[in-house]
Amino acid sequence: MAIDVTMPKLSDTMEEGKILRWVKQVGDPVKLGEILAEVETDKANMELEAYDEGTLSEVKVEEGQSAPVGSVIAVLSAPGEAAQAKPAKKSAPKSVPPKQAAAAEDEEAAAEGEAPEGEAEPPVEPKRAQAKGPAARDAAKPAPAAKDKPAPQEKEAPARDDAGREPWRPTVVRRSAAGEAGGERVKASPLARRVARDHDVDLATVRGTGPGGRIVEADVASALEERGERPAASAKRPAEPAPQAAEASKTASAPRPGGRVELSRIRRTTAKRMGESKREVPHFYASTDVLMDEAVHLKESLVALGAEYERLTYTHLVLKAAGIALRRVPELNASYDGDAMVLHDSVNIGMATALEDGLVVLVVRDCDRASLAEIAQRTTGLLERARSGRFAGDDMSGGTFTVSNLGMFPVTDFAAIINPPQAAILAVGAIRDVPVVRGGQVVAGKLMTVTLSSDHRIIDGVLAGRFLRELKALLENPLALVV
Amino acid sequence: MADYDLVVLGAGPGGYVAAIRAAQLGLKTAVVERDRLGGICGNWGCIPSKAILSDAALYVEVKSAARRGIIADGLRVDYPRVIGRSREVADQQAKGVEFLFKKNKVVYHHGTGRIAEGGLVVTNDRGAPEHLRAKNLLVATGSRERTLPGLEVDGKIVLTSREALESRELPASVVIIGGGAIGVEFAYVYASFGAKVTVVEMAASLLPGMDVDLGRELERSFKKQGMDILTGHRYARLERRGDGAVVTVNDGEGREKVLQAARVLVAVGRVPLTEGSGLEEVGVQTEKGFVVVDAGMRTSVEGVYAIGDLVGPLLLAHTASEQGILAVETMAGKRRGGRGLDPTRVPVCIYCHPEVAAVGLSEADARAAGREVQVGKFPFRALGKAMASAHTDGFVKLVADARYGEILGVHMIGVGVTDLIAEAGLGRTLEATTEELAETVHAHPTLAEALKEAALAARGEALNI
Numbered sequence: 001m002a003i004d005v006t007m008p009k010l011s012d013t014m015e016e017g018k019i020l021r022w023v024k025q026v027g028d029p030v031k032l033g034e035i036l037a038e039v040e041t042d043k044a045n046m047e048l049e050a051y052d053e054g055t056l057s058e059v060k061v062e063e064g065q066s067a068p069v070g071s072v073i074a075v076l077s078a079p080g081e082a083a084q085a086k087p088a089k090k091s092a093p094k095s096v097p098p099k100q101a102a103a104a105e106d107e108e109a110a111a112e113g114e115a116p117e118g119e120a121e122p123p124v125e126p127k128r129a130q131a132k133g134p135a136a137r138d139a140a141k142p143a144p145a146a147k148d149k150p151a152p153q154e155k156e157a158p159a160r161d162d163a164g165r166e167p168w169r170p171t172v173v174r175r176s177a178a179g180e181a182g183g184e185r186v187k188a189s190p191l192a193r194r195v196a197r198d199h200d201v202d203l204a205t206v207r208g209t210g211p212g213g214r215i216v217e218a219d220v221a222s223a224l225e226e227r228g229e230r231p232a233a234s235a236k237r238p239a240e241p242a243p244q245a246a247e248a249s250k251t252a253s254a255p256r257p258g259g260r261v262e263l264s265r266i267r268r269t270t271a272k273r274m275g276e277s278k279r280e281v282p283h284f285y286a287s288t289d290v291l292m293d294e295a296v297h298l299k300e301s302l303v304a305l306g307a308e309y310e311r312l313t314y315t316h317l318v319l320k321a322a323g324i325a326l327r328r329v330p331e332l333n334a335s336y337d338g339d340a341m342v343l344h345d346s347v348n349i350g351m352a353t354a355l356e357d358g359l360v361v362l363v364v365r366d367c368d369r370a371s372l373a374e375i376a377q378r379t380t381g382l383l384e385r386a387r388s389g390r391f392a393g394d395d396m397s398g399g400t401f402t403v404s405n406l407g408m409f410p411v412t413d414f415a416a417i418i419n420p421p422q423a424a425i426l427a428v429g430a431i432r433d434v435p436v437v438r439g440g441q442v443v444a445g446k447l448m449t450v451t452l453s454s455d456h457r458i459i460d461g462v463l464a465g466r467f468l469r470e471l472k473a474l475l476e477n478p479l480a481l482v483v
Numbered sequence: 484m485a486d487y488d489l490v491v492l493g494a495g496p497g498g499y500v501a502a503i504r505a506a507q508l509g510l511k512t513a514v515v516e517r518d519r520l521g522g523i524c525g526n527w528g529c530i531p532s533k534a535i536l537s538d539a540a541l542y543v544e545v546k547s548a549a550r551r552g553i554i555a556d557g558l559r560v561d562y563p564r565v566i567g568r569s570r571e572v573a574d575q576q577a578k579g580v581e582f583l584f585k586k587n588k589v590v591y592h593h594g595t596g597r598i599a600e601g602g603l604v605v606t607n608d609r610g611a612p613e614h615l616r617a618k619n620l621l622v623a624t625g626s627r628e629r630t631l632p633g634l635e636v637d638g639k640i641v642l643t644s645r646e647a648l649e650s651r652e653l654p655a656s657v658v659i660i661g662g663g664a665i666g667v668e669f670a671y672v673y674a675s676f677g678a679k680v681t682v683v684e685m686a687a688s689l690l691p692g693m694d695v696d697l698g699r700e701l702e703r704s705f706k707k708q709g710m711d712i713l714t715g716h717r718y719a720r721l722e723r724r725g726d727g728a729v730v731t732v733n734d735g736e737g738r739e740k741v742l743q744a745a746r747v748l749v750a751v752g753r754v755p756l757t758e759g760s761g762l763e764e765v766g767v768q769t770e771k772g773f774v775v776v777d778a779g780m781r782t783s784v785e786g787v788y789a790i791g792d793l794v795g796p797l798l799l800a801h802t803a804s805e806q807g808i809l810a811v812e813t814m815a816g817k818r819r820g821g822r823g824l825d826p827t828r829v830p831v832c833i834y835c836h837p838e839v840a841a842v843g844l845s846e847a848d849a850r851a852a853g854r855e856v857q858v859g860k861f862p863f864r865a866l867g868k869a870m871a872s873a874h875t876d877g878f879v880k881l882v883a884d885a886r887y888g889e890i891l892g893v894h895m896i897g898v899g900v901t902d903l904i905a906e907a908g909l910g911r912t913l914e915a916t917t918e919e920l921a922e923t924v925h926a927h928p929t930l931a932e933a934l935k936e937a938a939l940a941a942r943g944e945a946l947n948i
Contacts, residue, residue: 189914194887209822217889217914218822 003052005036005074007067018066019073020410021430023047024056030076037073038408054078064410188215195220198388199229228311229384266358277420281336282456285415286464288472292431292446295478302482308373315351315405316375318428318450320481323347323367325470326401331463332454333400335421341458342421350399350419351379355386361419362386363399372481407431413449423459424467427451448475487513489814490603490617492596492760495522496529497791497803498623499580505621505811506587513615514589515596515605523625524800525576527645534569535648536668536834539675543836551873560676562653569648598622598761598787619786619814622767622774623807624760626753626792633721634660634749640728641721641747644669654678654746658730660718662689664833666750667701671835674710681711681742683732688714693831694845694894696860696880701896704837704876713740721747755793762789778823779813780806788814797829805829827892828911832901837877840904843892843911846882855885859917859941861933863897865948868928874898881907881917881937888916888942899930906934917941 007017020038024030030050037048054076061073186203188196192215196203199220206223208215263271295317302309326333326347335342347368350361362382364375382395404416405428416427429449436445450471454464474480489505491498494516505512519526545555584591592615594607602617628643630636638646644665657673659666662684674680682689682705688698689705689712702712716732719739727745734740755772757763768775768783773795780788788810791803805824812818833839849856862878863869877897884891893907910920920938925931932947939945 190916190919191887191889191914194916198887 002057003054003076003078004072005050005052005076007039007061007069007071007073008048009069016066016068019061019063020408021063022059022074024050026056026059028056030054030056050076052076052078186215187213189217191217192220199224228380264358266355266360270359273420274417277417281418281420283415283418283453284456284459284461284464285451285453286461286468287413287449287451288468290448290450290472290475291436292448292475295475296431296446298478298482302372308377311380312372312376314407314431314448315403315428316372316379317475317478317481318403318405318426319349319351319364319367319375319379320370320372321471321474321478322349322401322403322426323370324474324480325467327368328470329463329467332424332459332467334423334458335400336423336455336458337421341423344400346398346400348398348400350402350422351382352402352404352416352419353383353386360386360396361399361402362395363397365398402426403428407448413451415451416453418453418455422455424452424454424464426471427453485602485616485618487511487590487602487615487617489513489619489621489811490515490596490615491621491623492598492603493522493623493625493791494520494580494591495623495625495791495803496524496800497625497807498522498621499583500804501621501623501790501807501811502589503583503587504808505815506589508811508815508817510619510811510815512589513592513617514584515592515594515603515615517593517595517607519577520580520584520591521573521577523645525580526573527648529800530576531569531573531648532644532668533834534572535565535672538565538568539672540836543675560653562676563651565676566649566651596760598765619788621807621810622760622762622782622787622789622793623791623803624756624793625803626755626798628749629752629754630749631660631718631751634718634747636749640723640726640745641749643749647746647748654744656727656744657681657746657748658683658728658742658744659748659750660730661750661752662686662698662712662714663691663750663752664831666748667705667833667839668835669748669750670705670710671708674705674708675836679711679744680709681713681744683716683718683730683742684712684714685717686714690833690839693839693841694880694882694892695847696878697839697841697894697896700877701835701837701839704896716740753792753798755795757793762787779818780810780823781813797826797831799829799831802826802829828908830904830908832904834901837874837897838900839896840900841892841894842904842908843890844882845892845894846880849882849884849891854891856891857883857885857888857917857941857943859883859937859939859945861936861940861945861948863930863933865936866928866930866933868930868932869897871928872898879903879933879937881920881934881941883917883938883941888918890915890917890920890938893934893937895933897930897933903931903934906931 018040020040022037023035024037030036030053032050032053034050035047036050036056039046039048056074057077058075059073060075061067067073187208188203188206189210193203195201195217196206201220201223203215203220206215206219209219210216295314299312299314299317302312330343331341333344333347335344346366348363348365349367350363353360353362362379364370364378364382367375370378385395399419399422401422402416402419402425404425406414407428407430409430411429412432413429414427416425418425427450429451431446431448434445434447435442436447438445450468452464452468488510489502489512491502491505491512491514494502494514498514498516499520499522502512502514516522521530522528524530542558542560545553546558548555581591592605592613594605594613596603596605598620599614601614603615603620604612605615606612628636628645630643634641636643636646642650647669653676654673656679657669659670659680659682662682666682666684667689670680670682684691688695689701690698702714705712713732716734719731719733721731722729727743728747730742730744730747732740732742755774757769757772757774762774763769765787766784767787767789774782774789774793776782776789776794780790780794782789790806790810792798794806802824809818809824827843830840830842844852844854846856846858859881860878864875869875874897877895877900879897879900880894881890882892882894883889890907890910893904893910895903909915913919917938920935921942921944923935925935936945936947940948
């Protein structure tokens with residue numbers, strides 16, 4: 001029996017959603033709570049979780065295409081279904097609208113998730129961190145109901161039967177926290193609301209322990225701790241310099257057509273440095289295609305292992321591979337210093353990261369030596385600090401190379417601007433399904449295009465070629481990244 | 484078979500409130516008290532001292548009213564009557580507690596209780612020791628006055644607050660050792676009624692432990708009222724001489740000062756009363772004299788709970804009451820996995836004039852805890868109501884977290900602040916931020932406007948200064 005998967009309404013203002021990527025392919029078995037696809041809404045990119053089990057039998061909306069809320073985007077065929085003559089059941093994927101609370105109320109969230117220009121890039125992490133809110137974990141528990149009884153469910157989109165009529169169904173909609181009018185009111189203290197908004201915590205997913213189940217700050221802090229984050233301002237936390245924190249929240253505002261938006265301090269710095277780099281540094285560009293089938297397999301296996309790999313992303317794989325490649329081609333792990341080329345001891349890779357008010361480069365140390373798990377852990381820590389505006393001393397300094405990943409967008413390839421005085425920067429595009437030739441046969445493959453921008457004053461094409469050869473080899477044989 | 488679900492040892496503000504709450508929850512409850520119902524608070528602490536303090540304030544108000552056009556000739560103080568009235572108030576309190584026990588069917592045993600196998604043994608002068616078998620014990624024996632070596636209390640020349648509250652004699656001069664809450668309240672009483680008062684405080688400012696701005700402001704005000712304040716001085720020795728004493732104090736750098744006075748009041752804090760009740764004998768763990776408890780007020784011995792001054796850290800009547808309720812609700816299964824009583828939500832009030840009140844973290848403590856803070860301060864002299872009522876001393880200081888505006892602490896000094904602090908306490912409980920305080924409409928003209936203005940000031944938006 002077929003189960004229709006419909007485009008859910010993920011925010012109050014959402015009218016349609018765009019399929020960024022089908023995580024599940026036709027023929028794949030789908031379990032409850034598994035990610036079906038990544039969807040872009042008017043507010044943010046989100047992951048659609050399966051709300052029924054079965055096999056993905058049909059995809060009705062291709063990647064990159066949009067579909068209105070409520071329309072069928074895919075079909076699941078139910079496994080081992082008994083011969084019950086029921087009409088096709090509707091199923092809206094349960095999903096996690098991570099920024100909904102914040103975005104609905106708060107303009108400053110709007111800047112997030114937008115692709116900055118040039119080499120600016122929001123890495124995979126922020127998006128994933130968002131999308132993996134506490135609710136995402138909820139999905140790991142067996143989602144109740146939906147099989148036969150139309151039990152009240154969170155976030156269930158109104159379903160229509162085949163004839164287009166809309167049968168009434170008891171649908172409890174849990175509004176997200178930050179005080180939308182209507183719906184169920186979430187009881188939370190003002191401080192809890194503020195901390196939750198700052199850390200993209202959906203209060204609807206937080207268990208309140210205050211009087212009458214009211215959510216207090218400690219509950220939000222626990223939710224953050226479960227996520228592996230710590231609230232920015234907690235009495236337990238020792239002081240850390242927070243130069244940008246206050247400023248950031250003040251300067252961030254949603255761009256409006258016809259308006260003039262004051263640049264944040266971060267943005268001003270970026271503007272100045274990028275201008276200088278492009279004017280002074282003679283860039284040249286070299287690209288290669290990397291077959292990512294193995295890497296995708298490895299990454300998904302590791303994530304399935306959970307624990308220290310729970311938050312592993314493709315960016316981490318690229319950081320590790322670039323780290324080893326830089327060790328093998330040390331000339332690229334260098335700086336131009338007027339009349340000298342400075343070769344660096346450590347391989348510290350900057351990770352271009354979009355924050356609410358601009359681009360920062362967070363430095364992941366010793367990418368050549370650190371294990372994948374360590375890289376994932378360091379990156380998570382860096383991002384958490386960056387997003388709360390509480391950078392530690394060397395979070396943004398000492399980089400010897402930079403990686404910029406726009407893979408979460410439908411960007412096939414791009415050329416990044418070098419972050420001086422570094423010698424090179426690697427721009428990473430999306431992994432996409434393409435026909436590839438293997439053993440004389442055209443088969444489906446997963447391809448990722450990377451582009452290296454190098455400073456021609458110290459790097460020649462040969463060096464760029466050697467680096468890309470190493471990098472490609474490592475990513476195509478990714479066990480080398482683990483052993 | 485136990486006689487009681489709960490036996491409470493001590494009928495102070497912790498024990499008696501706990502007993503009533505237990506009875507409300509259906510626990511068969513008895514209270515054992517060796518002295519009077521109401522404990523120190525009702526009998527030799529909060530309540531009688533507030534009676535005397537309000538008389539002192541009334542006297543000062545009338546005496547100084549000439550500048551306002553109110554002239555009282557022949558104004559006199561009948562100090563024995565002041566003390567007498569305070570005793571009447573204390574008696575009323577004790578009777579009130581007795582009435583509440585009857586109303587709630589709490590059994591009251593007069594006598595000295597001692598924890599023993601299966602419950603508590605009560606001894607009194609009326610007969611054989613009685614064994615009360617209980618499922619749970621709640622120990623609320625409180626604290627006693629602390630003294631210093633060489634400052635033996637004789638009740639005539641060297642007093643503690645307990646003797647001072649009962650003495651019907653108004654001394655001509657008093658040296659007060661200790662500039663904490665109790666010390667400054669008595670300083671105000673004696674100075675108001677005409678005694679020459681010297682306060683000796685070891686710390687750099689009065690009211691150690693509180694936000695330093697409060698102690699500094701109080702010192703300024705006390706000096707204006709004619710008192711001598713010796714901060715940064717420690718008691719060295721005492722010599723009894725005739726009807727008085729000579730007290731020598733040291734400034735810590737070897738310089739000594741000699742103070743003469745008819746009375747010496749020792750107000751150097753209180754120590755928990757752990758001895759005598761059998762607590763230590765049954766294995767209840769203590770640390771630095773205080774009983775160690777968990778968030779539900781459970782001690783290290785199953786079935787034994789402890790609250791109030793025995794436990795700390797804030798030796799205050801309302802802390803004891805809240806802890807008593809917490810303990811009883813824990814044993815009744817009404818609270819699970821609670822967080823206990825958060826000391827930063829407990830207000831501290833001092834009833835001299837100007838009054839002092841605070842809740843939450845001092846500015847220094849907030850910074851020491853690593854918080855980035857914003858401070859808003861608003862003086863009462865900028866407030867219409869304060870000017871109209873001729874009480875312009877003092878200020879409201881608000882310490883907020885810079886990131887979210889969380890109200891970390893509120894520190895007030897001035898007339899009426901012991902009542903104004905409740906709003907700040909509500910703010911802490913509700914986890915309000917400066918935004919909610921600033922958005923709350925405050926009636927004009929009131930003293931409460933000062934808190935809103937302080938919240939605005941912390942946000943850099945103060946309107947009236």
